[in-house]
Amino acid sequence: MRDWPAWLLSLLAALAVWYSLRERAPVVERALSVPLQVVGLGEGVAEGVPKEVFLRVRGPAPLVEGRNLLASAYLDLSGVEGPFSREVQVSVPQGVTVLEVRPARVEGRVEALLTRTLPVEVHAQGAWVRTEPDRVEARGPRSQVEVAVAALGLDLGAGEVALTAFGPQGPLPGVALSPSRVRVVAREAVLFRKEVALVVKPPPGLEVLEYTPKTLEVVGPREALEGLEAVEARPQGGFRPGEVAGPWVLDLPQGVRPIGQVLGRARFALK
Numbered sequence: 001m002r003d004w005p006a007w008l009l010s011l012l013a014a015l016a017v018w019y020s021l022r023e024r025a026p027v028v029e030r031a032l033s034v035p036l037q038v039v040g041l042g043e044g045v046a047e048g049v050p051k052e053v054f055l056r057v058r059g060p061a062p063l064v065e066g067r068n069l070l071a072s073a074y075l076d077l078s079g080v081e082g083p084f085s086r087e088v089q090v091s092v093p094q095g096v097t098v099l100e101v102r103p104a105r106v107e108g109r110v111e112a113l114l115t116r117t118l119p120v121e122v123h124a125q126g127a128w129v130r131t132e133p134d135r136v137e138a139r140g141p142r143s144q145v146e147v148a149v150a151a152l153g154l155d156l157g158a159g160e161v162a163l164t165a166f167g168p169q170g171p172l173p174g175v176a177l178s179p180s181r182v183r184v185v186a187r188e189a190v191l192f193r194k195e196v197a198l199v200v201k202p203p204p205g206l207e208v209l210e211y212t213p214k215t216l217e218v219v220g221p222r223e224a225l226e227g228l229e230a231v232e233a234r235p236q237g238g239f240r241p242g243e244v245a246g247p248w249v250l251d252l253p254q255g256v257r258p259i260g261q262v263l264g265r266a267r268f269a270l271k
Helices: 004-024
Strands: 027-039 045-047 052-060 072-076 082-087 089-091 097-102 105-111 113-124 127-132 135-141 150-154 160-162 164-167 176-178 181-189 192-200 206-212 215-220 230-235 242-251 263-270
Touching: 045 135, 113 127, 113 181, 150 160, 192 206, 192 263, 230 263
Parallel strands: 027 072, 113 150, 192 230
Antiparallel strands: 027 052, 045 105, 052 097, 072 089, 082 105, 113 135, 127 181, 135 176, 150 164, 160 181, 192 215, 206 263, 230 242, 242 263
16 A cells, blocks of 8 residues: 555655755746737637737746746737727746737727628630639628629639639738639630621622621630731622622631621612
């Protein structure tokens, strides 16, 4: 059976030695940075809170030096809505004195959280990208979510694209997207829009007296539209003297198409 009185006496002796050594240990100062924890925050997000605070402490070397120092800092935002100014609270072991906390007081604002849906826009070199899903959920501080216009990503040729919420002034780091990545389901050539002249050239023996429309809008690849200034057209039913109305048949470069069906009217006469 264990000799409890002797064991207790040994423990007390060890504690006495430890306290004696601690009292005789040199007193040192130390500077360090610790994470600033936010407590008491309800349904909201705190703006203006630094990630770390700077501490300067003094105490016995065995408690302060190396990894022995158990220090923490926190900001209590219980019941806060809107602007706030709160002191930073610091916890250190007994026997350690806090000489400096920087910042000692934090000023910021607690904002309500807002959730809304944003369209997905993925940019690629020379291609239009279709994704799944094409809309994502944005959640974050009301002031940031309200100005968000799209979830933007850059297509690097992989199967997925990472997204970032953007507003008129740039990225919104405080806004979280769900999902934060979308799957690329199609890549198509980018089409450009251009207005060109519509030209009617009847065969020999006929002349055109009048016709409409005089212009049309087409879409196609940039290189196909760069030199395109006019498109030749003819009546779907063929040329003949008199008035002709109906769809036009268009002589278009490869990859170029009109916007909608082109309906025309013309009057031809014998020369």
